[in-house]
Amino acid sequence: xxxxxxxxxxxxxxxxxxxxxxxxxxxxxxxxxxxxxxxxxxxxxxxxxxxxxxxxxxxxxxxxxxxxxxxxxxxxxxxxxxxxxxxxxxxxxxxxxxxxxxxxxxxxxxxxxxxxxxxxxxxxxxxxxxxxxxxxxxxxxxxxxxxxxxxxxxxxxxxxxxxxxxxxxxxxxxxxxxxxxxxxxxxxxxxxxxxxxxxxxxxxxxxxxxxxxxxxxxxxxxxxxxxxxxxxxxxxxxxxxxxxxxxxxxxxxxxxxxxxxxxxxxxxxxxxxxxxxxxxxxxxxxxxxxxxxxxxxxxxxxxxxxxxxxxxxxxxxxxxxxxxxxxxxxxxxxx
Numbered sequence: 001x002x003x004x005x006x007x008x009x010x011x012x013x014x015x016x017x018x019x020x021x022x023x024x025x026x027x028x029x030x031x032x033x034x035x036x037x038x039x040x041x042x043x044x045x046x047x048x049x050x051x052x053x054x055x056x057x058x059x060x061x062x063x064x065x066x067x068x069x070x071x072x073x074x075x076x077x078x079x080x081x082x083x084x085x086x087x088x089x090x091x092x093x094x095x096x097x098x099x100x101x102x103x104x105x106x107x108x109x110x111x112x113x114x115x116x117x118x119x120x121x122x123x124x125x126x127x128x129x130x131x132x133x134x135x136x137x138x139x140x141x142x143x144x145x146x147x148x149x150x151x152x153x154x155x156x157x158x159x160x161x162x163x164x165x166x167x168x169x170x171x172x173x174x175x176x177x178x179x180x181x182x183x184x185x186x187x188x189x190x191x192x193x194x195x196x197x198x199x200x201x202x203x204x205x206x207x208x209x210x211x212x213x214x215x216x217x218x219x220x221x222x223x224x225x226x227x228x229x230x231x232x233x234x235x236x237x238x239x240x241x242x243x244x245x246x247x248x249x250x251x252x253x254x255x256x257x258x259x260x261x262x263x264x265x266x267x268x269x270x271x272x273x274x275x276x277x278x279x280x281x282x283x284x285x286x287x288x289x290x291x292x293x294x295x296x297x298x299x300x301x302x303x304x305x306x307x308x309x310x311x312x313x314x315x316x317x318x319x320x321x322x323x324x325x326x327x328x329x330x331x332x333x334x335x
Contacts, residue, residue, distance in 0.1 A: 006321070007101055008321030009103045010314075011103055011104060012031060012159055013069055013159035013160030014030065014287060015029065016030075016081075019321035020092050021321060021322070023092050026087075028314075032062055032063070033079070034048070035076065050204075053204060066160070068160035069158060069160050071116045074120060081124035085124050100128045100130070102321070103121050107172055107175050117131065138154045140319035140322050141285070142283050146167050147170050149168055152283070153283065154283050154285060155286075155298075156285045156315075158181045158182065158286045159287065161177055161178060165265065166265060166268075173270065176268075182210070185214065187206075189209050189251065194232070197240050198232045199227075199230070201228075202229075209242060210291070213242065214292060215244050215293045216292065216293040216294040217293075220292070222244055263302065266302065283308075283309050284309060285316065287313050289312045290312060295307070
């Protein structure tokens with residue numbers, strides 16, 4: 001039985017989401033921490049810290065302590081988790097009682113990476129920490145019958161990586177992970193603008209470009225967007241106009257890698273489950289799955305139906321929060 005104080009955490013490269021069965025998504029904050037380099041103190045966490053990216057004085061640095069879904073900076077991650085959990089406890093009305101926490105981890109993470117995530121969450125104030133594989137959490141959050149002997153194919157496109165998994169009877173049957181996600185698309189846009197226009201743009205600008213005029217490799221009506229940045233020749237501010245066609249070409253290589261990972265996973269599928277995939281198709285989760293035209297493009301390329309999860313951004317967090325119901329049925333996925 002789930003206790004009131006059981007909560008799930010989607011510890012993502014781009015965002016951290018905290019889910020409780022009573023409040024739903026209690027906290028959804030960017031995985032960014034602003035640090036004072038002289039005193040090593042944490043100045044801000046989450047949205048407040050993200051606002052500071054590229055705008056801080058020299059001694060304050062905004063960093064992402066998670067890279068590709070795993071911890072790159074242990075102490076900073078622990079401090080970030082403490083502050084985010086404090087916000088969540090306040091919203092949920094949790095006093096001094098320590099909750100049981102379920103955290104999502106990439107399927108391909110090593111035992112050292114798993115231990116680091118476990119210890120960071122434990123140090124942030126958990127009574128008991130349970131780790132669940134991210135694709136399984138995403139499938140639960142998308143409402144798929146993960147405990148039944150049918151094939152559930154999940155493509156989770158996060159900030160730092162893309163995970164593709166075929167889940168059946170509570171375990172991962174076939175799996176591929178690549179270190180390409182939404183952040184890589186942003187980087188490709190930054191590099192394209194720098195190369196073609198000698199213009200330097202920031203992380204947040206490239207993310208806006210991707211969301212507004214970024215498209216998968218499909219035919220669409222050409223869109224335009226005015227973008228401001230710093231001219232690398234004169235050093236002065238400059239405005240240019242970008243087309244959705246050139247952005248599509250800029251992110252083409254990364255999208256083809258994602259397609260390759262999906263194809264490789266489907267090729268590893270046992271013959272008995274292949275029929276299920278033709279009928280049930282593929283479910284997309286994660287922020288990267290919201291790219292314009294992605295569903296349509298993937299469906300054409302892999303010849304099976306492709307659907308978007310009901311809440312793609314929140315699927316993993318919801319799945320972690322609901323995972324405890326499946327504890328006895330998911331021995332392979334829950335650690």
